[in-house]
Amino acid sequence: MGCFNSKFTKHSPGYEDPVKLAAETAFSVSEVEALYELFKKISSSVIDDGLINKEEFQLALFKNSKKENLFADRVFDLFDVKRKGVIDFGDFVRSLSVFHPNAPQEDKIDFAFKLYDLQCTGYIEREEVKQMLIALLCESEMKLADEVIETILDKTFQEADVDQDGRIDRDEWQKFVSHNPSLMKIMTLPYLKDITTTFPSFVFNSEVDDIAT
Amino acid sequence: MEVPWFRLGFKRPQADTDVNVGLLDDVDSAFCVPKPACLNAFDIISLSPGFNLSGLFKNDVLKQEDESRFTSTQPASSIMSKLEEIASLFRFSFKKSKDFKVKLQGSEQGRKGHLSIDAEIFEVTPSLFVVELRKTGGDTLEYSKFCSQDLRPGLKDIVLTWDGNRPEKE
Numbered sequence: 001m002g003c004f005n006s007k008f009t010k011h012s013p014g015y016e017d018p019v020k021l022a023a024e025t026a027f028s029v030s031e032v033e034a035l036y037e038l039f040k041k042i043s044s045s046v047i048d049d050g051l052i053n054k055e056e057f058q059l060a061l062f063k064n065s066k067k068e069n070l071f072a073d074r075v076f077d078l079f080d081v082k083r084k085g086v087i088d089f090g091d092f093v094r095s096l097s098v099f100h101p102n103a104p105q106e107d108k109i110d111f112a113f114k115l116y117d118l119q120c121t122g123y124i125e126r127e128e129v130k131q132m133l134i135a136l137l138c139e140s141e142m143k144l145a146d147e148v149i150e151t152i153l154d155k156t157f158q159e160a161d162v163d164q165d166g167r168i169d170r171d172e173w174q175k176f177v178s179h180n181p182s183l184m185k186i187m188t189l190p191y192l193k194d195i196t197t198t199f200p201s202f203v204f205n206s207e208v209d210d211i212a213t
Numbered sequence: 214m215e216v217p218w219f220r221l222g223f224k225r226p227q228a229d230t231d232v233n234v235g236l237l238d239d240v241d242s243a244f245c246v247p248k249p250a251c252l253n254a255f256d257i258i259s260l261s262p263g264f265n266l267s268g269l270f271k272n273d274v275l276k277q278e279d280e281s282r283f284t285s286t287q288p289a290s291s292i293m294s295k296l297e298e299i300a301s302l303f304r305f306s307f308k309k310s311k312d313f314k315v316k317l318q319g320s321e322q323g324r325k326g327h328l329s330i331d332a333e334i335f336e337v338t339p340s341l342f343v344v345e346l347r348k349t350g351g352d353t354l355e356y357s358k359f360c361s362q363d364l365r366p367g368l369k370d371i372v373l374t375w376d377g378n379r380p381e382k383e
């Protein structure tokens with residue numbers, strides 16, 4: 001594989017060998033190539049440095065680089081695997097892989113847990129859920145009385161917080177999800193299975209030999 | 214007392230449960246009242262467009278026009294009745310299922326066939342419900358028009374708030 005390295009040096013920093021990424025994720029080599037097309041587009045939209053920063057992520061997601069959103073922030077932070085404030089290509093592919101229909105359910109449950117664990121304490125605290133609930137109601141302009149919010153939290157924690165310690169740990173989350181599978185809906189993007197048809201331009205830019213796939 | 218039919222008399226209360234199967238059916242439906250599916254805090258939180266990564270894969274503004282949500286403090290059965298009322302008012306066929314799902318279909322042929330809408334009622338708390346509306350067939354513009362001119366005004370009495378998720382204008 002060493003002889004192919006020179007072909008990749010002209011790529012942006014953070015670029016990773018698609019064959020390696022395909023081996024580690026739910027994507028095929030040609031799918032990783034297609035994702036690179038997407039990555040190039042997003043990572044050059046504000047600063048052309050081959051990395052996706054928060055503004056570029058917001059721009060891609062909402063078509064508005066200035067739109068702040070608590071949940072998009074959480075997704076960005078989790079995609080930013082190395083905690084550098086930017087998402088490189090490897091981070092991008094590995095994180096998106098969790099959303100692939102074929103990704104292990106365990107990975108999805110794990111990712112969602114970390115998403116909701118705002119303070120990264122290893123527990124989903126009641127206060128964190130309250131914060132997220134209020135943020136959601138705010139963004140959808142649905143106003144609910146505080147007592148109603150508390151009732152929703154009570155009901156949720158009654159079911160999820162088995163040991164009633166005011167927070168949901170990883171095991172409780174696992175059980176909760178098994179009883180409420182719809183919670184994992186956001187963790188699967190069905191069209192990731194057809195990614196090669198979404199960006200046909202990759203076909204002309206593909207550097208990986210067909211034999212290699 | 215040793216005559217069997219006396220004993221039969223004593224057994225009758227138990228025999229009732231076997232004999233009166235029809236009555237039991239009614240008792241069943243009275244006690245096991247069908248309830249809408251419940252939404253917990255995380256179900257609500259996951260409605261955020263911030264979790265919807267499909268925007269990464271789309272060039273244009275994320276259109277959520279085909280889907281909308283409203284809250285209501287009315288009981289689920291009243292919401293169902295209201296939807297049925299609107300359906301007949303605007304000549305939509307109305308099909309409901311026990312799990313509080315509704316299918317509406319317009320009688321007129323639009324640009325892309327009949328307008329068809331799915332509605333589903335969810336319970337958040339015993340006094341708060343969320344109704345999800347989704348276009349399942351027909352032209353999007355016709356759906357938007359129907360929603361803004363007919364559906365929303367028609368639902369005015371039972372709606373607490375509409376989901377404010379609109380495409381970003383920039």
